Amino acid sequence: MKERTLHKDDKLNWGTASSSLILYNDEINTFDHVIKSLVEICGHDPVQAEQCAMIVHFKGKCEIKTGLPEVLGAMSRSLNLKGLNSKVKG
Numbered sequence: 001m002k003e004r005t006l007h008k009d010d011k012l013n014w015g016t017a018s019s020s021l022i023l024y025n026d027e028i029n030t031f032d033h034v035i036k037s038l039v040e041i042c043g044h045d046p047v048q049a050e051q052c053a054m055i056v057h058f059k060g061k062c063e064i065k066t067g068l069p070e071v072l073g074a075m076s077r078s079l080n081l082k083g084l085n086s087k088v089k090g
Contacts, residue, residue, distance in 0.1 A: 021086060022089055024060065026085050031053050034056070
């Protein structure tokens, strides 16, 4: 399987976004690891990544991205390889 790196400026058809990438809380990963992973994999800026990490910590889960299922699936697999618990919904 060949993986493609996504960049912030990649052109995606967000108008047809029908899925959500959800990140779930765990008792293993540090805030720094979660934030770094969201910046690296999802293209979040550090402030956005920190806010998502806080929501996950206090609420148990957070919708971290919306978009095409194929793109979100690749992001979810990458996050899961880093030890985070994420799933694509919808």
